[in-house]
Amino acid sequence: MKNLNIVIVEEDPKVVENLCEILEYLNHQVVGEASNTKDALRLIEERNPNFLIINICVNAKSDGILLGRKVKEDYDIPFIFTSSDADDTELIHKAIEEKPYGFVLKPYSIKDIDTAIQIAFNQFEELSRLEFNLLSKPSRELTHIFLKVNSKLININLKDILWIESKGDYAVFKTENDSFIIHSTMKNIETKLSNSQFLKVHRSFIINLDKIVNIEDSNLLIKDKIIPISRGNKDSLLRSIHML
Template sequence: MPATDLEPTTTAPLRCLVVDDDPIAVQIVSNCVKNTPFLELAATCSSALEAADVLRSQAFDVLFLDVEMPQMSGLDLLRTLPDPPQVVLVTSSESYAIQAFEFSVADYLLKPISYPRFLQAAQKVAEAVVASRQAEAEAAGPAAPADQAAEFTFVKVDSRLVRVNFAEVYYVEALGDYVHIVTTGHKYIVYSTMRAIEEKFPAHRFVRVHRSFIININFVQALEDSSLLIKDKYIPVGQTYLRGLLQRLNKL
């Protein structure tokens, strides 16, 4: 199944939870998620009971949920969630369609799932997430001016907390379960996720340009084709992130 270059409708990939008691179905949906640039496979569960525990301890943007499961059905799970993420029901039966709309699910996928139909549902979910976030931002009022934003953070390196000044950070690179924070004077390997970095680092200064890179726009020296230059480092730019980067650069 080829990856798509479809432009995402969100800045960061949406965290997805896949729930199905059929391992093959879990694998199929997981592969679809992995091949969609604006989605991120965060976790999978083999039962609604397991998913209930995971949803209490982690935050997700999208829930791909099977309906017919033993002990607790997917619809039963939804009834227990006071504030569920965007939900896409996945089932082999059309008989749950009416109930699905009662729960205001984003979409309803029938097995066997084709990737084009999955992508259609994913786009619908992404648009819903963007609309929800915009509504929340408007309700919260205008953001604080950039000069009032925090100018540093502390990161844990080994057993120490180290201060990192945002103005000195060149870029952040994903390294499995860790990130590599490269500054003007140091390089730090920190146990973190790119999502956490995006939430912590100020948006007026940093932008994600690739699944594995977040860069400080103040240090961009050149941009050509599918890479940019910061100091002596060429950093790849994903096609799905290019438009957002160009909008952030102060160009003629």
């Protein structure tokens, strides 16, 4: 298993210290520590981790659960939940409903953390492969898509789309000559564009693979637009292109 860059979301400094020691022993790197969801989201944006360990009780009783939900909706990063309250079955049930990639109860051992991370990351990669295979099946029917822009339905040829960028509750479809703004989530757009030429490379960007000019480190270039590539999506991107 490859070494991971991990953000820890935990209120208790002693638990953070212990967890850092465990992760260092397991050859993972802690790239950030947060005691609340606001700082956690900031670290995700700044440090681009490829794994999260989240205490379900941070800042408020279920803030960690809400953070896990947002990670599922907006980021492509696997995470496990931790908890010290095995008796609060209602809270644990709420956490499980968010479908984390793993769950570890405190106190935990090195083996507990190692096993949970390995299972979680392997599950994440397998799901990513399945999703990639589904999206890679060419669609014979979908060559155009209608975008609802204000009161109009505008017919767009998929080949003309350069990239799609998330702007909160809206998305911008960028073509060579126009920009079309629609009210939609990126998840909904991903579902509709089940076409092998499109790939999500960052939580805010879906790109047309045929329009890539070059790829360098954590960015790619389409026309004169530099688009970030998240660590969680880098492998999918490299699998989607043909290299010599």
